[in-house]
Amino acid sequence: MIRAGLVLVLVAAVAVSILALTGDPGRASVVWLGWRADMTAAAAVLITLFASLLATVLWRTLLWVLDAPRRTERARAESRRRQANETLTRGFLAAAAGDGAEARRLALKAADLADEAPGLVRVLAAQAAEAAGDTAAAQAAYTAMLSFPDMRLAGHKGLMQLAAQRGDRATALRHAQEAYGQTRTARWAWRALLENTLEVGDWTAGLELVKGALDRKIVPPVVADRTRAALLAASAAQLENFPEPKARAQALDQAVEAAKLQPGFAPGVVMAARLLAQDGKLARAGSTIEAAWKAAPHPALFLAYRDLRTSETPRERAQRLLELAGQKPTHRESRILHVESALVTGDGPAARQAALALEAEPVTARIAGLMARVAYASGAPDEARVWMAKGMSAPHEPDWSDLDPEGRAFAYHASDWARLVATFAETGELIHPRHERRERGMSELPELPISYADSAPFLTADGADAAPFPVDEGHYGEEEPQAAPSGPAPRRRANARRRLASGPRAAK
Incomplete structure (x- = not known):
C-alpha cells in the first residue's frame, strides 16, 4: 500500500509540473447533486489522486480488519509448528544421548504438537523406547510403521535390529529380506543379507546379491567390483581344495577374474x-x-613373482625382480625389491646402495631384517647384530604377517574370508586375520650366523672392515651357501626353502 501511495504522489507531481511548464493552469468544473465546483486543472488532478489514495487506504484497512481472525490462526499454527520442531529436535537428541525417560516425555509432547509430521513422531517414539530399554514398546512402534508405505523400510530396520539384539537371527534375516524386496530399498538390507551369506560361506549367493544390488543401483560400481573380486577369490580358495579337475578349473577362472576386477x-x-x-x-x-x-605393490606379490621360475640363475632372477620393481619404481615395496634383487646375486655394495632409499622408513621387524641381511652381505656382522637386536623389539608389518611360513600365502579359513570380503567391499582395505590373532606369521628376521664367534670378528679399533661373510643363498631356495672361511657353518632350518608356487597345503 505504501508503494501505491508513492506512485500516486509521483504521478501528481508530474502532472502539476507539466501544467506549470505550459503556463496555462486550465479550468475544471464538477457538477454533482446540484452542486458545482470550479477549479484549475492542477487542483482537479491533485484532488482526484488524493481521493484515490484515501480510498485505497480505507479499503486495505477494511481488508486487514476482516483478515484478523485468519491471521491470528496462522500465527498460532506457526508457533505450534516451531514448538513441535523444537520438541522433536530435543527428543531425538535425548534418544541419541541415551536419556530414555526424557526422550519418551518429549515424544508424548511431540505427539500433541506435531500434527503435520506423524512419521517423525513415530520414529521418535520407537527410538525413545529403545533408549529407555522398553523393547516391547519399541517393537510395537516399529511394527506400526509397517502400515505406512513411506515408513516400511524404517520399520523393518528397527525390527531387524531388535531381533538381532535378542539373538533371533531368523527373524532379523526375514526383515532384511522383506526390506530388500521393497521397490525402494536401502543399502543396509543388502549389507545384512550379504553378511548372512558370508557367515554361512555361500559365495555363489553373495555374487548373486552383488549383481542384483548393482542392477538396482543400491551400491556403486566400485563397491560392486571390490565385493565381487573378494567373493570370487573366496570361492576359488574353496574350490582349489577339491580334487576334481572341474573344480580346480573353475577355481582358476574365478581367481583370474578376481585379479582382473581388482x-x-x-x-x-x-x-x-x-x-x-x-x-x-x-x-x-x-x-x-x-x-x-603396478596397481598396489604387496610383499606377497614379490614372493609369488620370485618363485614363479625355479630353473634360473640368481642373476636372471635378480633381473626379473628389477623388472617387477620398474612397474612402480617410486613405491616403498619397489625400493625394497631393489635391495632384494641385489641380495639375490650376493652383491653387498649394490644392496647397501639400494638400501639408502629406505633410510627414512620407520624401523619395523621387516626393515630391520632386511638391513641385517644387507650388512651381512657387505661383510659387517657387527652391524647385522645391531639390526637383528632392533628387529627383536620392532613392530611387525601386517601385510607381511598374513604369509604362512609353512603353507600358502593368505591361507584363510572361511570365517577369515567372510571378514575380508565385508571389509574390503566397504572400504577397499585388506585386513590381516593372522596378524590380528597374533598367530605365527612368516619370519621377518633372517637366520644368519651372527652369534659371537672367531669366524665373525668385531670391527678392529682402527675402523678396518671385518672379514666378509657369505650371503645365505638358502634364503631364496636357490643355491647351496658357500662355506665360511672358518668356524661353524651357518645354521638353517630344514624348511627354510619356501615357495608360494608350490602345491596347496592345509590352512593353519
Whole structure:
C-alpha cells in the first residue's frame, strides 16, 4: 500500500509540473447533486489522486480488519509448528544421548504438537523406547510403521535390529529380506543379507546379491567390483581344495577374474598366479602379478613373482625382480625389491646402495631384517647384530604377517574370508586375520650366523672392515651357501626353502 501511495504522489507531481511548464493552469468544473465546483486543472488532478489514495487506504484497512481472525490462526499454527520442531529436535537428541525417560516425555509432547509430521513422531517414539530399554514398546512402534508405505523400510530396520539384539537371527534375516524386496530399498538390507551369506560361506549367493544390488543401483560400481573380486577369490580358495579337475578349473577362472576386477587385491592375484603356474602358464602368471604390482605393490606379490621360475640363475632372477620393481619404481615395496634383487646375486655394495632409499622408513621387524641381511652381505656382522637386536623389539608389518611360513600365502579359513570380503567391499582395505590373532606369521628376521664367534670378528679399533661373510643363498631356495672361511657353518632350518608356487597345503 505504501508503494501505491508513492506512485500516486509521483504521478501528481508530474502532472502539476507539466501544467506549470505550459503556463496555462486550465479550468475544471464538477457538477454533482446540484452542486458545482470550479477549479484549475492542477487542483482537479491533485484532488482526484488524493481521493484515490484515501480510498485505497480505507479499503486495505477494511481488508486487514476482516483478515484478523485468519491471521491470528496462522500465527498460532506457526508457533505450534516451531514448538513441535523444537520438541522433536530435543527428543531425538535425548534418544541419541541415551536419556530414555526424557526422550519418551518429549515424544508424548511431540505427539500433541506435531500434527503435520506423524512419521517423525513415530520414529521418535520407537527410538525413545529403545533408549529407555522398553523393547516391547519399541517393537510395537516399529511394527506400526509397517502400515505406512513411506515408513516400511524404517520399520523393518528397527525390527531387524531388535531381533538381532535378542539373538533371533531368523527373524532379523526375514526383515532384511522383506526390506530388500521393497521397490525402494536401502543399502543396509543388502549389507545384512550379504553378511548372512558370508557367515554361512555361500559365495555363489553373495555374487548373486552383488549383481542384483548393482542392477538396482543400491551400491556403486566400485563397491560392486571390490565385493565381487573378494567373493570370487573366496570361492576359488574353496574350490582349489577339491580334487576334481572341474573344480580346480573353475577355481582358476574365478581367481583370474578376481585379479582382473581388482588388481590391487593381493590375495586374489597371488591365488591366480599360483593356479596359472600350476597350469603351466608362467608368462600369464607373471603378467598378472606385474599388473597387480603396478596397481598396489604387496610383499606377497614379490614372493609369488620370485618363485614363479625355479630353473634360473640368481642373476636372471635378480633381473626379473628389477623388472617387477620398474612397474612402480617410486613405491616403498619397489625400493625394497631393489635391495632384494641385489641380495639375490650376493652383491653387498649394490644392496647397501639400494638400501639408502629406505633410510627414512620407520624401523619395523621387516626393515630391520632386511638391513641385517644387507650388512651381512657387505661383510659387517657387527652391524647385522645391531639390526637383528632392533628387529627383536620392532613392530611387525601386517601385510607381511598374513604369509604362512609353512603353507600358502593368505591361507584363510572361511570365517577369515567372510571378514575380508565385508571389509574390503566397504572400504577397499585388506585386513590381516593372522596378524590380528597374533598367530605365527612368516619370519621377518633372517637366520644368519651372527652369534659371537672367531669366524665373525668385531670391527678392529682402527675402523678396518671385518672379514666378509657369505650371503645365505638358502634364503631364496636357490643355491647351496658357500662355506665360511672358518668356524661353524651357518645354521638353517630344514624348511627354510619356501615357495608360494608350490602345491596347496592345509590352512593353519
